Amino acid sequence: PVQTEVLYGKTVEYAGLSGKETVIDAYCGIGTISLFLAQHADQVYGVEIVPEAIEDARSNALLNEMKNVKFEVGASEDVIPRWKEQGIEADVIVVDPPRKGCDPRLLDTILEMKPERVVYVSCNPSTLARDLRVLEDGGYRTVEVTPVDMFPHTVHVESVAMLVRNTE
Template identity: 80%
Template sequence: GVARESGASGGGGPAAGGAGVLVHPTLGMDEPWRYRNKAQVPFGEEEGGLVAGFFAKGSHRIVDMESCLIQHENNDEVVAAVKGIARDLGITAYDEATHRGVLRHVVVKYGFATGEIMIVLITNGTEIPRKNEWIQRIREAFPDVLSICQNINSKRTNVIFGDEIKVLWGQSVIHDTIGDVKFAISPRSFYQVNPQQTEVLYRKALEYAQLSGEETVIDAYCGIGTISLFLAQHAKKVYGVEIVPEAIEDARINAELNGITNVEFAVGAAEHILPEWKNQGIRPEVIVVDPPRKGCDEALLETILVMKPERVVYVSCNPATLARDLRVLEDGGYRTMEVQPVDMFPHTVHVECVVGICRDDT
């Protein structure tokens, strides 16, 4: 269900999930295994041998792993092959303590709808020993690999990606589809890891948006345009805003890829861009928010209350901040109609919720 906690606005009392809010049963997966389309696996050395897997709990020691039951089989196979080839070629793993060694992580991305595979080798420094042999052997092992990239991360950090990306072989992107919208996925772009449940989630968001084709919609945390492009097929105009410039570049590419022309994307914080749009005379009937775990920025919620859209659709990955934010919207004249939890990450504690919210006077 939705977390009950008193609102951050000082209203007190139970927040959403209290009286009168319809919380539907969670939409799960029929087959809750092998659903992840992205693997990111750290490398290390154990007793002289190269290992790749997960960190032991509360440590930096890597437990070697051959398979993970929530990863797509292809990802497991690619990680195992990259590890085997690296061992054969004598490639060293990065050592956090000494800041030496080559291979830090491998990231594998798989397009469920297209079968396309991208492999990103994350290295300490620019040099990859026996690079051409490595590429050749990966290609022989996996004919569906369309992109082999290198990401260079020479910092003393546990952040996975560095700033510089090189295409070692093939394309700079692979593609996947959610519903009938096609997406280009680059090495660093954020893309939902469970495409099957993402479609369930977005269809519910679309239903709560109640679009007739005449509406102006704002997507306040649009990322690479996933929800924006879904909504644009049913709206008059969609405006998307996102603080990450690379994501907006991807969003524009994705709009073009699908021939969707009634979307406009802007880089910046939603709470800064929305007032600018309001001053330009943009009046949205619907605002969609899909914030990170910390929830919506307080200034954004205030802006929503000033813009007075007829409906708000809130996609949340954290029930606690969702309850806090719904309290603010309810105190500002909105009513929470219904909540649909979706199990996006089976076998974890996380749940996403789509919430339909309307203005009290509509």
């Protein structure tokens, strides 16, 4: 729990929220990162492929009286392009993908949406490196990566990366 708070705190810090932003949380699970972000953003949209997780996310939002967060069931690479077509523009996109990393279509969508910041939470350094390369080639700069040891005495480490859109 202590390290989870460190991980979420770093995610919020890297998102650089002032309270006016729209945030998309891809691979949101039960919405814990979404709800952390919603305390500092205007609107948060979370997407997760597991229906039961979205039910839990919605319950968590109700329990915490968070009205500025919406959750949708589906694959991030399908739902987020649909949101884009509906006119939802993200200032920040947070991704916390499974070990296999982000779906290439999601990375393409991020590059098309051009959010100011991308915060990438990763449990797999090799897929993190692969996906950062795609985002950097698409116009982002990795500013900082912080490892968080969530599982002491194992080889597993979580990392949080902050990327900003190049303005040149």
